[in-house]
Amino acid sequence: MASPDIDVRYVADLARLNLSDAEAATFQKQLSDILGYVAQLEKVDVSSVAAFSGPVVNNLRPDVLGESLPVEVALSNAPQQENNLIVVPKMIE
Amino acid sequence: MSSPLYTESVASLRRKLAAKEITAVDVADQLLARIEQADGKLNAYNFKPDAAKVRAAAQAADLSKPLGGVPIAIKDVINVQGDPCTCSSKILQGYTAPYDATVIKKLREAGAVLVGRTNMDEFAMGSSTENSSWGVTRNPWDTDRIPGGSSGGSAAVVGGHEAFAALGSDTGGSIRQPAALCGCVGLKPTYGRVSRYGLVAFASSLDQIGPFTKTVEDAALLMEVISGHDPKDNTSVNRPVPKYTDALKQDLRGMKLGVPKEYFISGIDPEVEAATKAAIEHFAKQGAEIVDISLPHTEYACAVYYIIAPAEASANLARFEGVRYGNRVKNPKDILDLYRSTREQGFGPEVKRRIILGTYVLSSGYYDAYYNRAQKVRQLIKRDFEQAFTKCDAILTPTSPTAAFKVGEKTSDPLQMYLADIFTIAVNLAGVCGISIPCGFTKSKLPIGLQIIGAQWGEENVLRAAHGYEQTTEWHKELPGI
Numbered sequence: 001m002a003s004p005d006i007d008v009r010y011v012a013d014l015a016r017l018n019l020s021d022a023e024a025a026t027f028q029k030q031l032s033d034i035l036g037y038v039a040q041l042e043k044v045d046v047s048s049v050a051a052f053s054g055p056v057v058n059n060l061r062p063d064v065l066g067e068s069l070p071v072e073v074a075l076s077n078a079p080q081q082e083n084n085l086i087v088v089p090k091m092i093e
Numbered sequence: 094m095s096s097p098l099y100t101e102s103v104a105s106l107r108r109k110l111a112a113k114e115i116t117a118v119d120v121a122d123q124l125l126a127r128i129e130q131a132d133g134k135l136n137a138y139n140f141k142p143d144a145a146k147v148r149a150a151a152q153a154a155d156l157s158k159p160l161g162g163v164p165i166a167i168k169d170v171i172n173v174q175g176d177p178c179t180c181s182s183k184i185l186q187g188y189t190a191p192y193d194a195t196v197i198k199k200l201r202e203a204g205a206v207l208v209g210r211t212n213m214d215e216f217a218m219g220s221s222t223e224n225s226s227w228g229v230t231r232n233p234w235d236t237d238r239i240p241g242g243s244s245g246g247s248a249a250v251v252g253g254h255e256a257f258a259a260l261g262s263d264t265g266g267s268i269r270q271p272a273a274l275c276g277c278v279g280l281k282p283t284y285g286r287v288s289r290y291g292l293v294a295f296a297s298s299l300d301q302i303g304p305f306t307k308t309v310e311d312a313a314l315l316m317e318v319i320s321g322h323d324p325k326d327n328t329s330v331n332r333p334v335p336k337y338t339d340a341l342k343q344d345l346r347g348m349k350l351g352v353p354k355e356y357f358i359s360g361i362d363p364e365v366e367a368a369t370k371a372a373i374e375h376f377a378k379q380g381a382e383i384v385d386i387s388l389p390h391t392e393y394a395c396a397v398y399y400i401i402a403p404a405e406a407s408a409n410l411a412r413f414e415g416v417r418y419g420n421r422v423k424n425p426k427d428i429l430d431l432y433r434s435t436r437e438q439g440f441g442p443e444v445k446r447r448i449i450l451g452t453y454v455l456s457s458g459y460y461d462a463y464y465n466r467a468q469k470v471r472q473l474i475k476r477d478f479e480q481a482f483t484k485c486d487a488i489l490t491p492t493s494p495t496a497a498f499k500v501g502e503k504t505s506d507p508l509q510m511y512l513a514d515i516f517t518i519a520v521n522l523a524g525v526c527g528i529s530i531p532c533g534f535t536k537s538k539l540p541i542g543l544q545i546i547g548a549q550w551g552e553e554n555v556l557r558a559a560h561g562y563e564q565t566t567e568w569h570k571e572l573p574g575i
Contacts (some may be wrong), residue, residue: 006453014408015452016414016429017445018437027446033508034450038463044345046469054298055284055475055524055549059331073191077418086267088416093430 006031099127099254100572103311104256105164116138117162121151121206124164128209128255133575134236137249139169139227139496139555140177142208150206158204161317163192165200166256169210169246170217171302173197173290180293181225184419184439190462194291195326196260196319203318210258211246211433215441216410217267217295217477219243220513222372223504229498235537241271241513244305249276251305253575254569258315264295265398266492268303269529273492273542276531276573278559280316281517283361283549284524286325296405297328299398308569309530309560313337316552332550340553344381345440345561348554353484355537356516362495368533368541369491372562376489379417381558381567384485388477391472394519399511400454400467401522407431407451413439442575446507475523482548487558490516492529492542516544528554530559531568540568 008028012019019027054065068074071084098120101109109115125144132138132565143438147164154162167173172190179185193201199206214224222230222245222384223526230245244261247268251259252275261268263281272279280303287302294300304315312503317338322331352373357366377383415421415435422438425431440448455462483487494515503510520527525548532543543562547555563569 008449010447011449011453011456014456016411016432016436017440017448018433020437021443023442023445023457024443027449030507031450031453032445034511035400035453036341037108037508038400038467041393041466041470043395044390044393044466044470046473048125049445049469049472050467051468052471056328056330056418058327059322059329060327069191072252075331076191079415079421080421083171088418089425089428 006035096572097127098123098205099543101353103160103257103259103306103307104308104315106163108527109155113268116125116154117151117154118148120162121147121164121468123207124256127154131253131255133252134575135231135233135249135255136228137212137230137245137246137253137255138166138209139179139212140183140210147206147208151442152241153205154206155204159314161204161205163204164206164257166209166247166250166259167197167207168212168213168244168259168261170213170262171197171260172292173207173426177210178293179290180216180440181213181227182441182444184413184435186420188419192291195323197291199319208256211244211250211555214243215444216293216406217243217262217264217409218406218443218447220266220270220510221503222246223500224441226441228502232497233575235497236575237499239500240541241493241497242272243267245271248272248277248279251275251307252277253573257307258311260302260319261305262292262300262302263521264299265402266514267303269383269517269527269542269544270493270514272305273527274497274540276540276571278309278312278528280304280312281520281526282316282320283329286526286552288321288326288329290323290325292489294484296402297300297409298405301404305531309556309563310338310341312528313341313556335553337552337556338556341560342347342546343557344380345376345558347483348381348487349384350376351384351481351488352380352388353386353391353481353488353490356490360494361491361530363490364535365495369489369543372532372543373489374564375556375566379561386484386488388481388519390470390473390477391519394474394492394522395511395515397467397470398518399450399473400463401471403447403451405462407448410448411443443507457541467479467549471522474519476524478525478548482551487551487555490544490546492544493515496535496539496541511553520546525549526555528555528559533568534571
């Protein structure tokens, strides 16, 4: 954890996010500072600690068909659609 | 001269409505006029209430219900069917909520009149409400200063008397810190107490919805309405909802209140420290027993949070890619360009920073060093609280290390901004509950908040302690100049 050697452009690419050159430079410095700060967790002895498993136990409902949003309502915010389907640029050649 | 109606608490409004001294339409009209008068200065509402709709809802309100005729504002991160829900982000401009969040359904069933959507830091990421595509919200006590965040709009409308109560969400302090800075009451319930269905997710293991109110009694009233199990949120817990207002009937005598030494550190503003210590003495004078406790991993909470919250956010915000909802960039080259350019144009800098940070700590080669280690330290923080609550009923700390800071003061240094939440973050990490209540003012008349932390499901102790303090002090009666 010691070296905050984050490659901002590479990580932004993983996150499907374009960055301007100015943004990339600013984030490089700011994120290095933040990673330097969180590196203090190295000081904590966690050798005998189990990881946090969530504040509560998941309380799953029975898997039965219930009422759900009508298709037109569920799609009402899609920026481009046709015949109850969402339209996107061609993905497969 | 009596105070204007818009300064009343929910409980007092309810009494006047029940006694027919006023009508729900009078209440709505006076509040609408107040919003017209004050919101130009505060910019607390992203969407101000539609006057005709609010009057019609007030007219139709069933006054026999627990919140019948009471206008309540909603943070712009909670879905209200047919209304916008922008999360103060450009990427969601034009979005219309297709359904009601569970808390909204509950408020409607309780007779509340919904008024407007309040400003916030984009996707609830921030501590000042400056990260908003709708512009910064101003603090009602000093409009050169920030209201806190991320629920700064909800805090400003309650502290500035532009709403009788409001809902916000709290992931690392986003209800309690702005409540402290705006001089009102803000409660972060135990994780699992209030359904998150319909709350736009930021960090799902930390997010909780909670109330902003003018009094502790009002916070108890709202908690009775919004709490409870919801099959639509698998982390909401099936556990009876107590009558929280009953907890207010007991005074402070016999309560054991813990004071953790780790919360009185260098960097805390001397006026905040003095007000907190005076509040602790006040509790002792009222018959509470003050006990010294230790929460030894406190100093690591902020570092743990800024690994776990961005990690969860990077996954939650993957859904904003311009396909299913929200804005889509025009004429993308291909599908990847559609995703990347939509996100570049739609998200502000703080959201981008956290997405990159979260993606990094979850990426191959770094996951163990950052995310796994943080989850282990989180477990230690949770254990600290479990041990502390074997010695006391509730814990007293400052809510925020400083009073409200100036607009622009911390925007260029994200790390300094993150440290504004240093006293509130551990509560979310441990999944316990906490409230902030007014406990004084700085010399320049900025509100100071006291945080009272309760164990998991410890809301009754928190409300009892908060109410006992409030009823024997006058801070909550002060009105801002706005």
